[in-house]
Amino acid sequence: MIEQAYDVVVVGGGPAGLAAAVSASDNGALRVLVIERDRELGGILQQCIHNGFGLHRFQQELTGPGYAGRYIRMVGERPNIAVLLDTMVLSVAGDKTILAVNPRDGLLKITAAAVVFAMGCRERTRGAIRIPGSRPAGVFTAGAAQRMVNMEGYLPGKKIVILGSGDIGLIMARRLSLEGCDVKAVLEIMPYSNGLTRNVVQCLEDFGIPLHLSHTVVGVHGKDRVTGITCAKVDDALRPVPGSEFDLECDCLLLSVGLIPENELSGDLGIEMDGLTGGPVVDQLRQTSLPGFFAAGNVVHVHDLVDFVSEEGETAGKYAARHACGLSSSVGRLARIMASDGVRTAVPQVVRLDDVRTAPVRLYMRVARPERRVTLRLLSNSELLLERVLPVAKPGEMVVADIPADKLRAIGDVVTVVLRRQGGEQGE
Amino acid sequence: MPSNDRTDVIIVGGGIVGAAIARELAKYDLNVLLLERHPDLAMETTKANSAILHAGFDASPGSLKALLNVRGNELFRQLQADLGLELKLTGSLVVATSAAEMDAIGELYSRGGENGVPGLKILSREQVLDIEPNLTEQTLGALHAPTAGIISPFGAALAFAENAALNGVKIIRECPVTAIAVTDGRIAGVHTPHGFIAARFVVNAAGVGADTVSRLAGDDSFRIKPRKGEYLLFDKKASCLVKTVVFPTPTKVSKGILVSPTVHGNMFVGPNALDCRDADDVDTSAAGLAEIVAGAEKLVPGIPVGASITQFAGLRAVADGGDFIIGPSPAVGGLVHAAGIQSPGLTAAPAIAERVAAVLRDLGLEMKPNRRFNPVNPPRVLFSELDAAARQALIRENPLYGRVICRCETITEGEIVAAIHSVCGARTVDGVKRRTRAGMGRCQGGFCGPRVTAILARELSLPVTAVRKDTVGSYLFFDKIPRLCEVDSR
Ligand SMILES: Cc1cc2nc3c(=O)[nH]c(=O)nc-3n(C[C@H](O)[C@H](O)[C@H](O)COP(=O)(O)OP(=O)(O)OC[C@H]3O[C@@H](n4cnc5c(N)ncnc54)[C@H](O)[C@@H]3O)c2cc1C
Ligand SMILES: Cc1cc2nc3c(=O)[nH]c(=O)nc-3n(C[C@H](O)[C@H](O)[C@H](O)COP(=O)(O)OP(=O)(O)OC[C@H]3O[C@@H](n4cnc5c(N)ncnc54)[C@H](O)[C@@H]3O)c2cc1C
Numbered sequence: 057m058i059e060q061a062y063d064v065v066v067v068g069g070g071p072a073g074l075a076a077a078v079s080a081s082d083n084g085a086l087r088v089l090v091i092e093r094d095r096e097l098g099g100i101l102q103q104c105i106h107n108g109f110g111l112h113r114f115q116q117e118l119t120g121p122g123y124a125g126r127y128i129r130m131v132g133e134r135p136n137i138a139v140l141l142d143t144m145v146l147s148v149a150g151d152k153t154i155l156a157v158n159p160r161d162g163l164l165k166i167t168a169a170a171v172v173f174a175m176g177c178r179e180r181t182r183g184a185i186r187i188p189g190s191r192p193a194g195v196f197t198a199g200a201a202q203r204m205v206n207m208e209g210y211l212p213g214k215k216i217v218i219l220g221s222g223d224i225g226l227i228m229a230r231r232l233s234l235e236g237c238d239v240k241a242v243l244e245i246m247p248y249s250n251g252l253t254r255n256v257v258q259c260l261e262d263f264g265i266p267l268h269l270s271h272t273v274v275g276v277h278g279k280d281r282v283t284g285i286t287c288a289k290v291d292d293a294l295r296p297v298p299g300s301e302f303d304l305e306c307d308c309l310l311l312s313v314g315l316i317p318e319n320e321l322s323g324d325l326g327i328e329m330d331g332l333t334g335g336p337v338v339d340q341l342r343q344t345s346l347p348g349f350f351a352a353g354n355v356v357h358v359h360d361l362v363d364f365v366s367e368e369g370e371t372a373g374k375y376a377a378r379h380a381c382g383l384s385s386s387v388g389r390l391a392r393i394m395a396s397d398g399v400r401t402a403v404p405q406v407v408r409l410d411d412v413r414t415a416p417v418r419l420y421m422r423v424a425r426p427e428r429r430v431t432l433r434l435l436s437n438s439e440l441l442l443e444r445v446l447p448v449a450k451p452g453e454m455v456v457a458d459i460p461a462d463k464l465r466a467i468g469d470v471v472t473v474v475l476r477r478q479g480g481e482q483g484e
Numbered sequence: 485m486p487s488n489d490r491t492d493v494i495i496v497g498g499g500i501v502g503a504a505i506a507r508e509l510a511k512y513d514l515n516v517l518l519l520e521r522h523p524d525l526a527m528e529t530t531k532a533n534s535a536i537l538h539a540g541f542d543a544s545p546g547s548l549k550a551l552l553n554v555r556g557n558e559l560f561r562q563l564q565a566d567l568g569l570e571l572k573l574t575g576s577l578v579v580a581t582s583a584a585e586m587d588a589i590g591e592l593y594s595r596g597g598e599n600g601v602p603g604l605k606i607l608s609r610e611q612v613l614d615i616e617p618n619l620t621e622q623t624l625g626a627l628h629a630p631t632a633g634i635i636s637p638f639g640a641a642l643a644f645a646e647n648a649a650l651n652g653v654k655i656i657r658e659c660p661v662t663a664i665a666v667t668d669g670r671i672a673g674v675h676t677p678h679g680f681i682a683a684r685f686v687v688n689a690a691g692v693g694a695d696t697v698s699r700l701a702g703d704d705s706f707r708i709k710p711r712k713g714e715y716l717l718f719d720k721k722a723s724c725l726v727k728t729v730v731f732p733t734p735t736k737v738s739k740g741i742l743v744s745p746t747v748h749g750n751m752f753v754g755p756n757a758l759d760c761r762d763a764d765d766v767d768t769s770a771a772g773l774a775e776i777v778a779g780a781e782k783l784v785p786g787i788p789v790g791a792s793i794t795q796f797a798g799l800r801a802v803a804d805g806g807d808f809i810i811g812p813s814p815a816v817g818g819l820v821h822a823a824g825i826q827s828p829g830l831t832a833a834p835a836i837a838e839r840v841a842a843v844l845r846d847l848g849l850e851m852k853p854n855r856r857f858n859p860v861n862p863p864r865v866l867f868s869e870l871d872a873a874a875r876q877a878l879i880r881e882n883p884l885y886g887r888v889i890c891r892c893e894t895i896t897e898g899e900i901v902a903a904i905h906s907v908c909g910a911r912t913v914d915g916v917k918r919r920t921r922a923g924m925g926r927c928q929g930g931f932c933g934p935r936v937t938a939i940l941a942r943e944l945s946l947p948v949t950a951v952r953k954d955t956v957g958s959y960l961f962f963d964k965i966p967r968l969c970e971v972d973s974r
Binding site (some may be wrong): 057063093142144146155157158160161162163178179181182183186188189190191192194196197199200203204205208209210211213214235275279280296320375392419450 | 716717764766767768769770772773789792793794795796816819872875876879880883884885886887888894897927928930931933934939948949951952954955956957958959960961962964
């Protein structure tokens with residue numbers, strides 16, 4: 057078995073992993089390795105041929121492969137970054153021994169001084185949301201369909217219904233319309249879309265595709281191929297309303313019903329997980345509960361913008377390099393970030409506090425439901441660390457806020473994050 | 485060697501029963517043909533049931549069900565090594581939660597004794613909770629059957645079929661029997677879309693379609709009523725809830741909704757029981773799924789519904805009278821039924837096969853032993869269960885074993901290609917799934933589905949658009965519509 061040793065090993069070669077590798081290399085790691093199971097780097101971006109990537113990072117509207125290409129070039133320019141493609145990481149042990157496999161080398165045993173998890177996420181499937189009915193061909197997750205259409209050149213159907221108005225569902229509605237398909241409708245169980253507003257406008261409204269909010273699929277029909285679906289309105293508890301059912305004729309149902317961070321490797325290690333994000337609990341350096349194990353990108357929490365993924369990758373890579381060089385990041389006291397009152401998740405989940413760290417701490421939050429004119433407040437030891445007025449807040453769009461550096465000293469064991477409706481009452 | 489010009493026996497139906505009969509007949513010097521209408525075997529009831537190797541205390545003493553269940557259980561345990569069956573003898577518990585139910589399990593205990601079930605015991609509350617700590621607080625005791633187990637039902641059917649084929653049985657898929665020719669009151673042969681096949685004997689192992697097949701020959705002696713059972717299957721992380729097969733105390737009509745591990749390390753709950761009209765209605769319903777979860781909650785509180793990964797339904801082939809119908813047709817010479825094979829038909833299958841062989845012999849079929857009969861299937865490579873040295877050697881020999889295609893179950897391209905090219909190999913995406921587990925994990929093929937499709941297309945020399953999910957017409961993808969494509973503006 058081939059055995060190799062590296063300072064920093066990055067698992068996953070999507071935008072998070074690439075940014076982590078570049079940053080590890082730039083911050084003192086001598087030998088860096090990226091392991092990617094696909095045949096090329098770039099992760100999910102390679103199938104996202106639409107534009108809209110990189111507005112923050114490059115002040116340009118790039119396509120997914122265009123954005124990935126920039127980072128792949130940066131990796132290529134750094135001779136101390138090795139890349140293993142077509143290679144699957146099978147397991148990672150607590151002593152940072154990584155077992156991987158590929159057709160050329162067989163099994164590989166790789167040791168690392170620091171590990172960055174950047175495995176991205178997978179899609180929630182039909183079984184997970186329990187859509188009753190028959191099980192014919194023609195039910196796909198939107199991401200799998202996107203890969204088939206954009207990378208392999210095949211269509212998943214011709215008359216399409218999409219369940220879920222997350223970004224992948226919206227993008228696929230437009231893509232399939234452009235490919236000549238008849239996209240009948242997008243159904244969304246919530247009373248609001250989970251996608252970015254710009255995608256609702258550019259992918260549905262511009263194409264005249266109806267979006268049925270508070271609707272879901274209650275039956276799939278067809279023996280060989282899908283022949284249609286039954287949908288229904290849902291009540292406040294998201295239960296189908298009897299009598300509201302109607303049928304849509306279609307030969308394909310695409311599911312865009314959520315992404316689940318891909319944490320089998322990290323979970324097996326016993327790393328502490330956040331039940332709401334589905335990712336590991338991390339601090340502001342993106343270190344997990346196990347020293348020397350870092351995480352970035354969709355494996356931590358589902359991002360809407362790749363720019364933030366890259367930023368998170370940079371942070372993780374930098375501190376992984378520091379860790380590998382013997383500069384431990386695990387000193388200082390920890391404070392917990394507690395999301396409550398209308399805020400569903402906050403990353404990082406813990407803040408590491410010591411006397412030397414003076415950078416502001418950036419929090420990425422998702423609200424629990426759409427709100428208008430609310431105030432976001434961060435409190436600790438009953439001191440107000442931060443207050444910001446949000447004219448609108450939507451679950452589909454991450455809220456970003458910084459805890460100012462000069463406030464870090466005031467932090468106790470817990471920081472509470474709350475939303476207040478204007479007028480002072482709590483956001484439920 | 486059987487000669488090619490004359491078919492002795494045609495088996496209609498490639499479920500577990502037809503497959504077990506095919507393998508049993510392969511032990512003799514006969515020309516045997518198995519015809520299945522779907523692109524693969526085990527696509528009907530055999531793929532959607534509780535997958536339990538029943539011990540045999542349920543059925544009334546003296547019935548075929550009782551007799552063949554106990555014998556089938558014994559045969560399965562003998563065949564496990566030869567056929568490489570995925571089978572675990574977990575034991576089963578019938579849990580009682582009231583005094584009346586304690587009486588009822590006492591009755592099952594004596595019934596089991598009469599049926600010849602070995603090792604049955606009534607356990608106290610403490611003993612039961614010791615084995616299964618997650619059972620309901622209401623548990624008073626349970627009947628423990630050590631010979632019960634769990635099995636891969638489609639895996640077993642495919643293993644029987646593979647062994648039959650290796651020993652000379654011809655298996656033809658996508659070949660429905662559409663008519664049966666009878667001359668002078670005797671079977672002459674069967675009609676299929678591929679032509680007429682002459683044969684002396686026809687064995688009817690057509691599952692819920694057995695009454696239809698029987699009527700094709702002019703024998704209207706029984707009816708099959710399909711009765712649906714729905715299931716919910718859970719992620720492996722839920723499988724720590726139970727280690728054994730856990731039944732409630734049965735009522736007069738059903739064995740009830742159970743909670744059980746599967747041989748692949750998942751857990752399921754189900755089935756309910758709904759009479760239905762169509763022999764191909766395997767739709768699941770929201771009401772049914774709610775019913776099975778509620779039922780399972782009574783046994784094991786706190787069923788983690790959010791960890792479910794798929795749902796499915798199977799049809800019980802309920803015949804008039806309720807017992808198996810195994811024997812010569814009362815109306816047509818040379819027609820032998822293996823019909824009404826509802827639960828415990830999976831467990832009983834190898835014993836049903838023995839019985840069908842005996843019936844054929846009684847009907848005058850000459851059965852000389854096949855001297856070349858090899859009872860053992862070639863070993864199947866399971867990459868995820870090999871140690872490092874074995875994996876390394878395998879990849880050196882065939883690099884495709886170094887490419888993981890299904891990440892949830894760690895299934896390699898080498899295993900998928902082997903499954904496609906094995907005897908009676910996979911032709912569909914679900915066929916690959918049933919042979920290798922690729923796509924059976926928590927992402928349910930979301931990731932590997934397109935890759936498996938591409939491998940099938942390559943290995944079978946098909947265009948991607950000709951690759952199917954499971955049934956004859958279940959094509960997965962279409963070609964792009966050239967003229968309407970965004971970049972192609974001719
Ligand atoms: C349809 C869609 C549309 C989007 N649109 C936009 C947009 O318009 N603008 C925008 O800014 N962002 C957009 N995004 C978001 C952005 O693309 C993602 O957030 C980003 O790609 C996530 O990066 P990642 O590196 O965390 O994960 P991924 O890109 O998923 O990369 C993870 C990588 O890890 C590899 N991997 C996983 N497990 C293993 C293992 N065990 N061994 C080896 N390798 C492994 C995977 O193969 C993969 O390459 C979109 C996303 C999607 C899906
Ligand atoms: C809900 C449920 C739970 C069960 N649980 C258990 C259990 O735990 N343990 C147990 O031992 N048993 C169990 N059983 C019973 C067991 O599953 C069945 O007895 C067994 O699978 C029947 O196998 P079969 O081969 O007779 O039928 P099938 O598997 O249905 O096979 C019949 C085959 O015949 C083919 N066919 C039909 N007509 C034609 C035609 N005209 N031409 C060509 N082919 C044709 C069909 O396509 C099909 O493949 C259960 C059954 C159900 C429904």
